[in-house]
Amino acid sequence: MDFDLSKVKIGKDAVADLATQKTIQLLSDLNFVLGMLPDAGYEVGEMEVELGIAPKVTVSLKLGRAPNEARLKSILEKMNNAMLSAIVTALIQASKLQDAVSVETLELKDVKVILTAVPNVSLQWKQKVAANKLAA
DSSP: OOOOHHHHHHHHHHHHHHHHHHHHHHHHHHHHHHHHGGGGTEEEEEEEEEOSSSOEEEEEEEESSSOOHHHHHHHHHTOOOHHHHHHHHHHHHHHHHGGGOOOTTEEEEEEEEEESSSOEEEEEEEEOHHHHHHHO
């Protein structure tokens, strides 16, 4: 029984092409959302794309001003992508949670959105600059 390696390479290339196509579609949909987020109070700080069978896109969002939950809901109504809808829904929940940390010396640093098979959003707080100056 002969094993034809050329068929394996063709299959591997087809999977890689499909993964790249899915990533391009995801980024196209993501561009739509990222273009609307400044109106909702978020600015894009940085973005990282990892290609693979299951692509991963990480977007770091900075708060330009207080998040506008009504604007996020408006963006959500225009979405037809389940993954991006989940992200916008998570940002709505994050805007509710950001005031839950009420330590005077902390402020919300950024919001990290990670698009993978199971998307998630994380909030990071940092020490306030004013608190550092008072302690010195």
